[in-house]
Amino acid sequence: MHNQLVHPDGEHVLVEREAETASRIKDLVASDPYWIRKPRIHTGELHDLRLANKIDYAFLDLTGGITKDVAGWVENGLQHMLRPKARVAFTLAYGWRTNQYMYDMQSYIKEHDPKGLRRLSEALKIDKKPILVYVYVLRSIFSQWDFSLDQTVWYQDSQQSMLLFRLHDFVRRSATMKMADVGVKMQGVIGRCCGQAKKRSAAAHKAWETRRAEAAKRSQAAHKAWKTRRKLAKAH
Numbered sequence: 001m002h003n004q005l006v007h008p009d010g011e012h013v014l015v016e017r018e019a020e021t022a023s024r025i026k027d028l029v030a031s032d033p034y035w036i037r038k039p040r041i042h043t044g045e046l047h048d049l050r051l052a053n054k055i056d057y058a059f060l061d062l063t064g065g066i067t068k069d070v071a072g073w074v075e076n077g078l079q080h081m082l083r084p085k086a087r088v089a090f091t092l093a094y095g096w097r098t099n100q101y102m103y104d105m106q107s108y109i110k111e112h113d114p115k116g117l118r119r120l121s122e123a124l125k126i127d128k129k130p131i132l133v134y135v136y137v138l139r140s141i142f143s144q145w146d147f148s149l150d151q152t153v154w155y156q157d158s159q160q161s162m163l164l165f166r167l168h169d170f171v172r173r174s175a176t177m178k179m180a181d182v183g184v185k186m187q188g189v190i191g192r193c194c195g196q197a198k199k200r201s202a203a204a205h206k207a208w209e210t211r212r213a214e215a216a217k218r219s220q221a222a223h224k225a226w227k228t229r230r231k232l233a234k235a236h
C-alpha cells in the first residue's frame with residue numbers, strides 16, 4: 001500500500017497478529033480509502049482466519065517457517081478457496097530455527113517417502129534441503145492441486161535468509177495420483193548456491209522494480225483522477 005500498488009477493487013483481507021502493527025495497518029488503510037476500499041482486517045493468527053470469499057491472490061509474507069497451524073489452515077481452508085488462475089506467494093525463512101514442524105516434516109518424509117527429496121532434488125536441480133522440504137510441504141498441504149512454482153527468489157533481509165515461493169497455474173490433482181508421482185513444474189531453477197541465487201534475485205528484483213514503476217505510474221494517475229472526482233463531489 002505504501003508503494004500504491006494495491007489494486008483498489010475487490011475485498012482485501014489483511015492479517016496481522018501483533019496488535020500494535022495491526023493498529024498501524026488500520027490507520028494506514030483509513031488514511032487513504034482509495035487503495036483499499038473494502039478492507040477486512042483480521043487481528044489474530046492466520047490460522048484463525050475463516051475465508052468467506054474465494055480469492056485471486058494471497059501474499060503470505062510470513063518471513064518465518066510453515067507451522068503446523070498454518071499448514072492445517074492452508075490444507076483445510078485456503079486451498080478450497082482458490083479461484084481459477086489464483087496466485088499464492090509465501091515468504092519463508094531459509095533457516096527453520098525453532099520451527100519444530102519443519103524438522104518433524106523432514107523426519108516424516110525420510111520415513112515415509114525416503115526417495116521423495118532426492119526425486120524432487122533431481123527434478124528441480126537443487127540440492128538445498130530446506131528448499132526441498134518446503135516444496136515438499138507445499139505440495140502436501142495443497143493436497144488437491146498441482147501447481148507451477150516460479151523461480152524462487154532467495155534473498156537476505158536485514159536479519160535472515162528468505163525464500164519467496166510463488167505458486168500459480170493450479171490444476172486439480174487427480175485423486176488416484178500418488179504424492180510421489182505429482183510433479184511441480186518449475187519455471188526457472190532455484191539457485192544451487194546462495195551466490196547464484198543472489199545474482200538471479202538481483203536480476204528478478206530489477207525486472208520487478210521496472211514493472212512496479214510502470215504499475216505505480218498507472219495507479220497514481222487513477223488515484224489523482226479519483227481525488228479530483230472526490231473534490232468535485234464534495235464541492236457540489
Ligand SMILES: C[S@@+](CC[C@H](N)C(=O)[O-])C[C@H]1O[C@@H](n2cnc3c(N)ncnc32)[C@H](O)[C@@H]1O
Pocket residue numbers: 015016017018021044045046047061062063064070
Ligand atoms: C515481514 S512482516 C510483513 C510485512 C508486510 N507484508 C509489508 O510488506 O509491510 C511479517 C508479519 O507477519 C506477521 N505474521 C507472521 N506469521 C503470522 C501468523 N501466523 N498469523 C498472523 N500474522 C503473522 C508478523 O507479526 C509480522 O508482522
